[in-house]
Amino acid sequence: MxxxxxxxxxxxxxxxxxxxxxxxxxxxxxxxxxxxxxxxxxxxxxxxxxxxxxxxxxxxxxxxxxxxxxxxxxxxxxGPRPCKSPVCLELVASYLTMGNASALPCTDFYSFVCGNLTWASESRDMLQVLKEKNQNQLRRILEASVPWPPDSAEEKTVRFYKACMDTDAIDASGAEPLMQVIEELGGWHISGNRTLPDFNHTLKLLMSQYGNFPFFKAYLRPQPSPPHVPVIQIDQPEFQIPFRPVQKNYPEILRAYLSYLQQLGTLLGGDQKVVLEHASISMTITSNLLLASKSPDQRKREGKLFQETTIAQLQEVAPSIDWLPCLRAIFSPMILSPSQPIIVHDLEYIRGMSNVIGQMPKDGYRDYLQSHMILGLVSTLVPALDSHFQNAQRNLSQKLQELAGQSPITFNIPRWKKCIEETGAFFEPTLGAMFVQKTFSHGSRDAATQLFSEIKNALSRHLKRIRWMDEGSKREVQTKLSQLKVEMGAPAEVLKPGATTQDYEDISFGPSFLQTFLSCSRALRERTVRGFLEPPSRRSWKISPWEVNAYYSMSDNVAVFPAGLLQPPFFCSDYPSAVNFGAAGSVMAHELMHIFNQYCGHTYQDFPILTTVVPGGCPACDIPTLYEEQLCLRQHYESFSLPAGSTFNSSHTLLENAADIGALLIAMKAYRKWQQKHKGETILPRLGLSPYQLFYQSYAQVVCGSPNPQHAQDLHSPPILRVHGPLSITPTFARYFNCPRGTPMNPGRRCQLW
Structure with a gap:
């Protein structure tokens, strides 16, 4: 245009x-x-x-x-993306199954997370669920059709398990293998075939060749004080009757046990009258030994633990035992002399035990002592004997539970579980390596190690904020953290190819399972003694790699986290980081918090009710502030109501409660720091939880458990308190779950120990 x-x-x-x-x-x-x-x-x-x-x-x-x-x-x-991998979806299903969506998190977070922890009408805790999962994994490993090299450590481990499972062959052997053992010990009056060797000769054979300690227990353990060198320690035996004369229904308990001993003697071909006579005297010996003994708590109160002496001095206190020959036989190849230092856990019991032996009637006393020792040996060998012996022991256990007024327990434990337990006892390094190789990859180990590093760094950063600790004590803790050793999965030495083959060279597989069992038992004892005589080995863990309990050793300054614990649902490298920090991270932090035990265990005269048995203390610390916060914790935990049948002692559980609270704080700090450095966090679908909410859900998941009565030796609070106690004292929990002030999970006052 x-x-x-x-x-x-x-x-x-x-x-x-x-x-x-x-x-x-x-x-x-x-x-x-x-x-x-x-x-x-x-x-x-x-x-x-x-x-x-x-x-x-x-x-x-x-x-x-x-x-x-x-x-x-x-x-x-x-924003967080949902994790839809199979392991995450399985975890979501577990959370949804366990949790009770109708419970209010700000009112009862335990029910919100753990409210439906019941399967097949049996309440269990999550660690027990994981333990059973690991046992099933061990079973699959041992029953897999893998052609292991002949005479390799793996082949012997599998062969022992299969021999244990061959109940037809064990029943076909009957009592004959056991009769051969009794003849090697000199026979006994019940069988009518005896040579009756010297009492101390039989005792020496029992302890050194069969690992049976009828009168006292002898073992090697590190000294309780530095430099923690191995030392022979003498303690009370494991009594066949686990009850004392003051126990309710004690006469009925004695009758039940007498009936059991009669069954054993009859199964070995003895005359009923002779068996009854010898079993009755054996019961008298056991009762007299129990009267001379004291409970661990009583010995601790009286200061009778760790009494240092020598073999020569022990011989004067308890002349009925030939101590030097016996201890030489038990601890071969150790070179022992009369001046050898040893530790006795109760000299009064050892003196009383010697008197019980020396006061036996002269007429036939050798027969009676021999019968007492052999009947005790038979009881310890029952796992390797035929079904008649096992049924007798099972019936006794059920009867003792009834007489003690305890809840009935099902004793029909599957044979494969018993065999896994025995296999693990004799072949622990090899079975542990097999378990780790199957369930704990290098990637998982690296991820767990990195997680622990984040937790340790968070604790190191937080140290300066602990207001009751003096600067010198804080530096000591920093040094401990910098020098801390950590073990993940299993000891590195047992994972090396062929590392344990030489440990089993002395094991022979006999024509009967009992002979194989005894050969493995002797090899284990010799291996244990050699391990104490050699330089300290990282192989020496207090737990097996497939177990679900972590621990921190104050004397060794080492934290151990077995592969059995670092498994779903507590840890997986594919999980959202919130899950790993909340579950496995809180467990790691809990163990590290035990570094503070020696500082929290100081006695302060104004608070005698809070005194603990932990040695050390922190004299330069702000003790009034420390105990003010400990008193706050005690009152805080006592403010919660418990389910019917649950009990706890707030003073008894104080250090563990403090560790729980500190662990939650440190794990959350580590997780928040991690989020600042990393992107791409994921969450679990279908739960409607933010990453921080998921963190606390995963923390509670670890301690979910049944509201059963607390065991007398358990230093932890009941599961519901292990959830509500720490979470209600944590401000960030209330913030992330929008809990109004004054609700049970957001109280007005918060203790500030950490």
Whole structure:
């Protein structure tokens, strides 16, 4: 389209005007040509401008659209993504099954997380569930059709398990293998075939060759004080009757046990009258030994633990025992002399035990002592004997539970579980390595190690905020943290190929399972003694790699986390980090908090009710503030109501409660620090929980358990208190779950121990 001619304006150009001699027509013609040319150029220019602006506009719109899409996905990906891997979906199902969605988190978080912890009408805790899962994994490993190299450690481990499972062969052997053992010990009156060796000779054989300690227990353990070198320790035996004369229904208990001993003697072919006579005297010996003994708590109160003496001095105190020959036989190849230092846990019991032996009637006393020792040996060998012996022991156990007024326990333990227990006892390093190789990859180990590093660093950073500790004590803890050793999964030495093959060279597989069992028992004792005589080995764990309990050793400054614990549902490298920090991370932090036990265990005269048995203390610390916070904790835990049948002692559980609270605090600090450094956090679908809420859900999951009466030796509070106690004292929990102030999980006052 041509541009229109300019409109004439006043004082401007007019058509009737001429330029020079040009006529009006010529002028008009020339101007039309100019207009036409000028219009064509401007029109083309305009079109190009429109085209250019159109292209630019289109490009801008495209860029805006692309940017919007990218911005959408960018913001969308910044939020937590749901983890939909199989292990995460399995964990979601577990959480939904266990939890009670109708419970209010701010009122009863334990019920919210653990309210439906019941399967098949049997209440169990989560650690027990994981333990059973690990046992099933061990069973699959031992029953797998794997062609292990002949005489390798793995082949012997599997062969022992299969021999244990061959109940047909064990029953076919009957009592004959056991009769051979009795003959090796000199026979006994009940069998009618005896040579009656010297009492101390039989005792020495029993302890050194069969691992049976009828009168006292002897073992190697590190000294309780530095430098913690191994030392022989003498203690009371494991009594066959686990009840004392003051026990309710004690006469009925004695009758039940007497009936059991009669069954054993009859199964070995003895005459009923002779068996009854010898079993009755054996019961008298046991009762007299029990009268001379004291409970561990009583000995501790009286200061009779860890009494240092020598073998020669022990011989004077208890002359009925030939101590030097016996101890030489037990602890071969140790070189012992009469001046050898040893530790006795109760010299009064050892003196009383010697008197019981020395006061036996002279007429036939050797027969009676021999019968007492052999009947005790038979009881310890029952796991390797035929079903008749096992049924007799099972019936006794059930009867003793009834007489003690305890809840009935099912004793029909599957044979495979018993065999796994025996296999683990004799072949622990190899079975542990097999378990780790199957369930705990290098990636899992690295992830767990990194998680622990985050926890340790968080504790190191938090130290300066502990207001009751003095600067010197804080530096001591920092040094402990910097020098701390950590073991993940299993000792590194047992994971090396062929590392344990030489440990089993002395094991022989006999024609009967009992002979194999005894050969393994002797090899284990010799291996244990050699292990104490050699330089300290990282193989020496207090727990097996498939167990579900972690621990911190104050004397060794080492934290141990077995592979059996670092399994789903507590840990998995594919889980959201909130789960791993809340579950496994809190367990790691809990063990580290025990570093503070020696500082929290100081006695303060104004608070005698809070005194603990932990040695050490922190004299330079702010003791009034420390005990004010400990008193606060005690009152805080006592403010919660417990389910019927649950009991606890707040002073007894004080250190563990403090460790729970500190662990939760440190694990959350570590998780928040991790979030600042990493992106791409995930959550569990279907739960509707944010990452921080998921952290606390996972923490509670670890300690979910049945509200059963607390065991006398358990230093932990009941599960419901292990959830409500720490969480209700944690401000961030109330913030992330929007708990109004004054609700049970957001009380008005909070203790500030840490």
């Amino acid at each position: 041509l541009l229109p001619p300019p409109t004439p304006i006043q004082g401007g150009w007019r058509p009737e005007e001429v330029e020079g001699n040009t006529t009006l027509g010529q002028t008009r013609s020339r101007m039309e040509t100019v207009w036409t040319q000028q219009g064509s150029r401007e029109e083309w220019s305009y079109r190009r401008a429109l085209l250019r602006w159109g292209l630019i506009s289109t490009l801008l719109l495209s860029l805006i659209l692309i940017f919007s899409v990218l911005l959408f996905y960018t913001f969308h990906s910044c």
